[in-house]
Amino acid sequence: MEGDQAASANAARKEETQARQRSTIGFPYADLNTAVDLANAIHDHVGSGDCDDDQLAAWTNQSVKSSGFRTQIYAARMFGVLEGEGSRHRLSELGRSIVDPNRAREARAKSFQMVPLYKAIFDGHRGGVIPPTAALEREMVGLGVAEKQKERARQVFERAAEQAGYFEHGRNRLVMPGIAQGPSREDENPQEELHGGGNGSGGGGGGKEPPIDPIIAGLLARLPKSGDVWPIAERKLWLQLLEGSFQLIYKDAPAKLSPPPGDADYRKEHGMPPNPEAKGSIFD
Structure with a gap:
């Protein structure tokens, strides 16, 4: 009887210990660059199509059964780069942006905040500084990271923040990276928009119309749209x-000079046509 009670107590303590060691907030064990590597592999081989575990492992020179490969898959989905069901994988909308050099910076910044733990830390220290290592790990535990996982969670967090551009102003603060907006088509060539593309389709042999001042x-x-109140x-x-x-x-047209006195008589005498500019001549 006592042996059964002791066994039950030990089992309860073991279950309680496992519960304490289980994290209750999502975070990856691999950094953002590993997720981007998988995204690039899919993009290079199938574009916006999908693939399976065997293909993706081969494209990244990994074993499909390795724990490292599974960790990368989990991280890529946690960062919002990959999506799919079961062993099928494809790029998400964010993943398609992250493989595009023109949109990669913004996509990386968004991917970082897709992770619940990272989003919570960013929101908690917006406009301020993040605490030093020991305090940051304690904060992670308070947010739901298991005690035994806090060091690895912090290390991956710091690498991901660096890779996403959040440490550009120092490693003691998280700052959302600045994203420069590219010029719109109207900004690049406003005259072309005003002239319907500048093709001169209304005539003139297809040449461009002169620009408007x-x-x-x-x-x-500044003209309002049709139907607006003005x-x-x-x-x-x-x-x-x-x-x-x-x-x-x-500019105004230059003033016209009147014909000299006697011009009409001179023209009549020499059989010349009347001056069309003259007014009140004898030919009127």
């Missing part, structure tokens, strides 16, 4: 600005 283009850009006072002001722009941009 920036002042006029700016006023045209008060009369604002319409008048817009027309006044347009008229003033015309005076600034365009």
Whole structure:
């Protein structure tokens, strides 16, 4: 009887210990670069198609049965780079961005915050500094990382933060990387937009139309859309600005000179046609 009770107590303690060692918040055991490696392998071989474990392991020179390969798969899905069911894998929308050099920086920054643990730490220290190593590990435990996993969780977290660009302003603070927005098509060539692509389809042998003055283009850009409310006072002001722009941009025609005195008689005497510019001549 006592032996059974002791065995039950030992089993309960073992179960309690295992429960304490089980993490309750998601985080990967492999860093962001390993996830990107898998994404690049899929992109290079099947593009937006899917593949199975055997193919992906072969493409990355790994054994499909190795724990390292399974760890990479788990990390890639945790970072939001891969998706699929069972042993089938394909790039997610974020994964397609992360293999694109023009979008990789932004995609890496987003992937970092796909991890629940990393998102919690980022939100908790936004605008401040993150604590030193020991304190950071204690914080991770408080967020749900198992005690025995805290060191590895911190190490992978720091590597991933570096790879995602969050340590660009120092390793003691997490700063969302700045993403430079590329120029839009309108910004690259506003005159082309105004002229319907600049193909000159209305005539002229397909050549480009002359560019509109920036002042006029700016006023045209301020026109409301059809059907929008546009008060009369604002319409008048817009027309006044347009008229003033015309005076600034365009020149008046040169004044025409009147024919010299006696010009009509001279032309008549020598059998010349009348001067079309003359007014009130004897030929009128």
